[in-house]
Amino acid sequence: MVVEAKVIEHIRNILEKFDDKYMLDGRIKKTKVIEDLDKYDHDLIKALLADELIYNSYTEKIADVEVFKVNQFIEMLEFKKYWEDSYTKYSNKIGLTAGGRFIDDSTDVVLDFPFKDTVLKAGMSKEDLENSNDADELFLNEVIAKPEIDELFEPKVLVNARRYDNSNRGGYETSSISDDDNLVIKGNNLIALHSLKKRYAGKIKLIYIDVPYNTKKDSFKYNDKFNHSTWLTFIKSRLEIAKEFLSERGVIFVHLDDNEVKYLGVLMDEIFGRENFVELITVVNNPRGRDYGGIANMHEFIYVYKNSMAELNTIADIDKKFKYEDKYGGFDIRELRNRNTTFHIGNRPNLVYPIYVDPNSRDKSGFYKVSEIQDESYTIPVLPKKSRGIQTVWRWGKSKFIENKNINVIAKLMKDGGWSIQEKYRKNTVMARSVWWDKEVNSEKGTIHLQELFGKKVFMFPKPEGTLKRIIEIATNERDLVMDFFMGSATTQAVAMKMKRRFIGIEQMDYINTVSVPRLQKVIEGEQGGISKDVSWQGGGSFVYAELMEKNQGYLKDLQRSESIQELMEVYNRMKENADIDFRLDLEKFEEEINNFNSLDERRRELIRILDKNQLYYNYANIDDENVRDLISDNDYKFNKSFYNKDGE
Known part of the structure; x- marks a missing residue:
């Protein structure tokens, strides 16, 4: 509390420099300060962060970015007397989680409430936002003790x-x-x-x-x-x-798109390991592009990370057409040889071995069968000109040749009388590329498909x-x-x-x-x-x-959907009957102050704040408690037993 008192003193000294913009009769205009902080007023934030105590107390480096913990700073300003001191002592002590440092040092951590159903300063939906004057509506983190997060x-x-x-x-x-x-x-x-x-x-x-x-x-x-x-x-x-x-x-x-792509890479390196990065794929999903600042943006990104034993597959090459066909399907041909000059018979002898070309096996496409030489005393037939039938094969190992010789390895008689050992290239796949620019990934296809459905x-x-x-x-x-x-x-x-x-x-x-x-x-x-x-x-x-199974989550939704103060208070009355209210709340003092909030958003925010956020849903551990079991059908009860205990017990 001593540090907090010093911070308030420093804040007063800073705000007084703005004349009467933020001060009135020696008192801080909290609403105006909070409003400008929500709008990220440059002059105000610059002045606050120039103060060493405020800077050290309310900034933190995350993914090499200096972050002003605005939410914690605002919570300190918004402190209401109906909260117990024990809550205040740690609610303003720590900031946004990053790298696990505070988890190691303290049992009090920031709970980052989940997206879509989380606590916001105003509403959740697009419609709520359109009706809000806060154009920079911020996500509201709440600080709770580690044991409560475990329960959540x-x-x-x-x-x-x-x-x-x-x-x-x-x-x-x-x-x-x-x-x-x-x-x-x-x-x-x-x-x-x-x-x-x-x-x-x-x-x-x-x-x-x-x-x-x-x-x-x-x-x-x-x-x-x-x-x-x-x-x-x-x-x-x-x-x-x-x-x-x-x-x-x-x-x-x-x-994701380019808004956060640079920082996500740093974060994923930290979590999955830089050594497990595979690729940052560029997906050209809008060939026409969207002009957001002078250069038409045409693409999004996909980060790919894998665990150490993962193997990635080739993908179907839907545009590939084959010149030849046999009973196994279409194929092209390519010479079977070593294409890497670093490898040679001296350092890769296992890739070099002889095979035999049967000169009497020519098919209608002009290809000859090949086989493995099984016996060193094999009589080599006299073949035309330069070749005598035995050919040295590069590229495939012996075992792979034996596996594929009747399907994928052939020979062709060349114009000069020599033999070319060839591979039937029949696999209709290619290695995935780092840029996807084809009609299959065009974003319009997804929209059209759903419209048709x-x-x-x-x-x-x-x-x-x-x-x-x-x-x-x-x-x-x-x-x-x-x-x-x-x-x-x-x-x-x-x-x-x-x-x-x-x-x-x-x-x-x-x-x-x-x-x-x-x-x-x-x-x-x-x-x-x-x-x-x-x-x-x-x-x-x-x-x-x-x-x-919703618990406080249902009340949270109702508060977010309320369109008037009357609706809010009706929800609040139901909350008092059945909801789990934060145990640190002095309900009597809260009710003395809640009617002082004339703004719908302000009152909504305070009512959301008093809900116990680690009781959004019912815990499975309590499924046999009488007050929980009575709310669950016999069918759902059996389903939970099946889901959490495979033997159903």
Whole structure:
């Protein structure tokens, strides 16, 4: 408290230099100061950070960026007397998490509340933002003790479990789940990941996420308006738990635009290891480009990192046409020889060995069969001119030659009478490139596809199925498990199903039940858009759907959706009856002050603040408590037992 008192004294001295802009009769105009801090007023912030005490107390370096911890600074200014001192003592002591330094030094850490359902200074949705005067609305971090965070990340109760397959268009209740089942979870992605951890950690072959771009343009039905430091901490907490899900052969693809691409690379180096960086893919998804500042932007980026044992596949070369064909399919030919002059018979003798050309085996295309010489006393026939039938083969090892000699190795008689040993080049794949510039990744294809499925525009800028097909093709094989915890319109899950991969999807917004799940139902029914024709998709498959069981989360949503102070107070009255209120709150003092807030946003913010944020959902550990068990159907109770305990006990 001594440091806080000194900070206030320093703040007064600084604000007095602005005449009466921030001071009135010796008192700080907190509302005006907070308003200008929210707008990142350059003069004010420059003056504050010029003070050594304030600079040392409220800045931190994250990913080599100096960050002013505005949220913590504002919380200190906003301190209300209805909070217990024990809360204040640590709520202003530490800042944004980075590199785990404070976790090592203290049991008090910053909880970075999950995106979309998190605590914001105003509302959550695009409509809320349009009605707000705060053009620089910021994400609000809240500080709680480490034991409370542990409880927040405890596995949660799952409800409304349903199975979707071809037998019932609307799905039907299910009381069990197996490792072969695809899974869709509705709920906060950070908390959901911790609920899935025990069952799926170390089992995911591919994680693909299309993260919030931090565009400040709010293109989706949620706020894509983070300040830079908050975006970093938000992504960091999710990447750290995501890493635990990857198998030893796992790969992660993270899709974003240029707003945060430079800093994400530093963060991913820290979490996944610089040595595990594979590539930064450039995706030219809008050939016409968008003019955002003098140069038309045409592309987005995908970071690729892999675990040490991962092997990436080649991808289908859909434009490749073959000149020849045999009973195994089309092929071209290329000379089978050593193309690396560094290798020679002296240092790579295992790549050099003799084979025999049968001069009587010419087929209609002019090719001759070759075979391995089995006996050193083999009689060599006299062949035309320069060659005597034995040829030294480079490039393939002996074992590979034996494996492929009847399919992929042939000989051709040259004009000069010599023999050319050739390889049938039939593999219709190529190594993936670092720049994707073709019609399959054009962003318009995703939008058109969804419009065709639903008869109208139902989602902003969905990724095209061609992009996900390429990623899944590179990183997985059939039956591998794919995860996307920013599920959106379910492009990843739709493509995974069509390509015979298993999947996990997590989405919190309500469009999961109007877009995401209905889209997957259409895939099961055999819809023919996207990549369906490329992979000969005819329908089938299934998935299990479940929701995190809301507790305080329901009140949080109601507060965010309230359009008047009256509606807010009606929610508050219900909160007093059943919600978990922060235990540090002096409710009597709070009610003395809450009516002093005339602004809808201010009152909303205070009501959101008093909710106990580590009680957003019901913990699975409490499923047998009488007050919890009574809220859960018998079917969902059995489903939870199946999900968290494979033996059902």
